[in-house]
């Protein structure tokens with residue numbers, strides 16, 4: 336019998352996640368941690384066990400669209416995969432959206448929710464997408480002050496009974512713009528006393544959702560994002576017929592393949608304005624900030640899963656006379672990825688912690704500005720890191736990482752969406768500049784870094800100096816940048832520098848609270864040796880333009 340390699344296996348993913356456990360131990364009151372620990376242990380067992388097995392069995396399944404019934408009636412019915420039906424049921428029962436609205440643990444309810452999401456997400460087949468939008472819709476309706484909508488939708492969006500629970504879509508992208516949402520072409524017309532929407536939405540994720548939040552321009556409104564209004568619509572009427580919607584087709588995507596993403600026409604869909612008849616972009620920003628937070632959690636949970644598999648494989652795969660884990664270069668490679676994960680986790684869960692405090696009126700002075708700034712930073716920084724970790728994890732499996740039926744390529748495909756949807760890296764870098772203008776500069780970040788580094792000595796002290804040096808450089812660049820063009824051109828390098836510096840600083844803060852030898856202390860020291868600072872003081876835009884050939888657009892009639 337020739338050699339057969341044992342595949343990687345997962346254990347209880349809560350018990351094996353040293354970073355999650357240390358963080359919760361440091362940030363939750365002991366009685367809250369005691370109360371929620373059984374739910375986390377149960378989710379870790381489910382996600383590392385039966386749910387992961389179901390994901391592997393159902394790996395190749397995709398949702399299907401049936402446009403017509405046998406008698407010629409338009410039905411536009413989407414059939415979900417087996418895993419999706421199961422994970423939607425589980426997520427309702429476990430309260431993955433409901434928990435922060437029930438507020439059983441006050442400001443700590445968000446930590447409980449997102450710790451569960453972190454464990455659930457990697458085995459969910461990206462059900463996290465509709466859950467993120469559902470959470471975003473619930474919060475947006477809640478803060479809009481629209482009592483009628485709150486009474487109708489909130490009990491459904493936060494239901495724990497799967498038979499009653501709704502999910503929500505977030506339909507923004509049109510053919511004309513995914514980033515430049517203000518250019519949207521969808522029109523809202525008041526017919527009698529009902530608003531009806533007409534237009535095309537080009538990417539509608541989780542199109543099986545019972546409701547959606549969307550943008551449309553009331554007739555007569557000016558162009559731009561201010562002229563749009565935020566609307567609520569239900570996708571089916573009482574009889575189950577589509578509410579003025581026609582689904583064209585489902586997208587054939589690189590990843591998130593179990594997630595039904597449709598192109599659809601709004602052909603007189605009945606809709607209700609959520610908050611006035613203008614300022615649609617501003618009003619949907621609450622939802623965007625929520626889904627961007629979910630995005631960061633999905634990024635770190637994907638990293639954890641890739642590393643769990645790569646670590647287990649390295650322990651059992653022998654080459655050149657011993658396990659891979661004993662090879663100095665393999666150990667170095669995986670350790671760097673572990674440090675990346677730890678930094679990304681702490682940045683993301685700092686946002687989660689602040690979000691919980693904001694929703695329970697428990698923010699300290701200046702922390703509202705910090706939350707506004709950290710949300711785009713966490714989204715853009717972790718989205719990029721998730722791809723690095725997934726790609727390296729695949730490489731750590733050699734050829735097996737490139738073969739579909741190992742399930743490993745999915746890790747990379749699903750990571751690739753994270754810097755792209757909910758705003759690309761560049762859009763988020765520009766959002767950071769928008770946020771800094773609103774809050775009056777970078778000082779909330781500088782204060783956060785100082786707080787993190789206070790009292791750190793020894794190896795942690797030198798790690799802290801790397802973090803503070805990078806933030807100082809970012810602040811200096813921001814104060815010296817000559818004009819708006821140079822500011823925009825440098826925005827991505829600036830944002831990533833601030834993101835990496837914050838991760839390093841948060842690692843130092845966390846490690847300082849843990850005993851010598853704790854893995855997070857090693858992660859902090861290792862992370863600070865990464866190049867944190869990517870700002871270039873002389874990055875002439877003319878050079879970039881010359882390099883691109885200052886391309887004159889090819890006239891449309893010459894495009895083949």
Ligand code: MFK
Pocket residue numbers: 463464465467468505506507508513514515516517540559560561616617618620621623624626627629630633756757758759762766769773
């Ligand atoms: C597991 C994770 C799952 C995640 C779910 C994925 C579901 C997938 C569904 C999608 O992909 S939906 C598509 C996602 N699309 C985007 O994220 C849009 C990306 N584009 C942007 O974010 C643009 O920057 C933006 C549309 C906001 C630009 O629009 P405008 O009209 O040029 O914005 P403008 O004029 O700067 O801002 C308008 C107002 O909104 C301002 O307020 P004021 O009027 O008071 O000044 C801004 O401050 C405010 N605003 C904008 N972004 C904000 C914000 N406020 C708070 N937070 C923000 N993020």
